[in-house]
Amino acid sequence: MKILVAVKRVVDYNIKVRVKPDGSDVDIDGVKMGVNPFDENAIEEALRLKEQGKATEVVAVSFGTQVNQDVLRHALAMGADRAILVESTAKLQSLSVAKLLKAVVEREQPNIILLGKQSIDDDAGQMGQMLAGLLNYPQATFASSVKVEGNEVTVTREVDGGTETLSMDLPAVITADLRLNEPRFVKLPNLMMARKKPIETINADELGIQLEPRLKLLKVNEPPARKPGIRVNSVEELLSKLRAEEGITL
């Protein structure tokens, strides 16, 4: 069984991005980048399925420019067997990436495609569902548990107000929630070893897919700030302000 994992390169989640002075986009020049957090959960789950003897090969794929080599190296260092970089300088949006990923799926024929549930830069949360639609595959999003048995996978999903459990025939698409697992740390020797693992590059143009963004980014702004608050010195003062100034009945 083969598992394909989609790994996106994003700004580190600890970093507060700044808007460029002309408002054309965010300024990520020289900013620390890394693997999209949910995609680390996806890689981890694929590796665990391999360690359980369910999967035989874990392949990581990323879409973007050559700089994406670093997130693929990270996936290899975690334990992925090989990696594919689909190279494109276009501004990639979920729909185009879904089409590119579909082309990779057709080539690689994986039994499970694991993705993150959303990217933390666009907060789109669309790719897995789009891919499943394009392939007419079963889908299970926001996974917090994945169990493979024969040609079936049982997934528990985190939904508003509780959980839902589904069973799907393979091949299927699964998107990872943070609670799916605790991704392993990458040790230096693993990083060194990962240098020897292969990263294949495919030119996105050769896949014959229209990549022009359908959503035009017209302007990027800082969100309106909340009006500055005040400090209160005691519970009593807090209550009297809430009652007198905000008119809240407490």
Place this chain on the structure above:
Amino acid sequence: MKTLIIAEHNGKQLSPAVQQAVTAAQFWRAPIDLLVAGGNDSIVQAAASISGVNRVLHANAAHLAHPLAEDVANLILSIAGDYQVILAAHSSFSRNILPRVSALLDVAMISDALTIQADNTYTRSGYAGNVHNLVQSTDSVQILTIHGSSFAAASLGGSAEIINIDAPAPFTKTRWISETHNLSDRPALSSAKIVVSGGRSLGSAEKFEEVLAPLAAKLGAALGATRAAVDAGYAPNDIQVGQTGVVVAPELYIAVGVSGAVQHTYGMKDSKIVVAINQDPDAPIFQVADYGLVADLFQAVPTLTAALN
């Protein structure tokens, strides 16, 4: 030219956010149809009573009792040709379905729109709410989820026509097995007027309940939690507030021992009034708080609870 709203329900009740979706849909000034997949008569009646709705399309079939994304997407696709706009309130239900529909209609979808403007232009947030993006769709069909709290709820009192429609054959490669609900006597988090949220600092599930529940009870508030509190097992996952949890906008949000990471504030900074109780005067939560109290929560919260009527 018509607008379709995917009307979410839980098998018993229509989601209150459908009313917000109706307000958002009125932007297009086109007749609005609501699609109810599965559900019962009272849900359909509730949908038909929202003012501004033209028709309620009800698809009922055994396989829609626990609607799968695959089946609801196929249902939407079976009628999509009539619509120029397809939308729903942003939730785990709509996020699961609409991207699948968009891909099959070859449309780039807009997730969690904060505003809807002329010429297919929307604002939406990025980087956990650190930036707002103004985006314009170049597709002829618009598919989007809307950020519920940015839109007022449409009023009730309408009487839309109800039409039964057929559901396409079930998608057999996915099977629904079971579901769990985190039952609570407290108000639902996403629609509560007051929310009391706790962080990792509560220290245990027992303390989380012991310290926060009496305050929530006196206020008639819902309980919320940070991801750190949920991960530590102090609170159930469905009450996580933030970028990857629930987004709330109550009248009053009380953050107790919450540091105020952007991933958390994303889910609460539209609250009308924010109160923060934290012992660290430099905690970032104070930057989004209207009233900040630097104090040990284990003393301040019981004092607050006792002082309430």
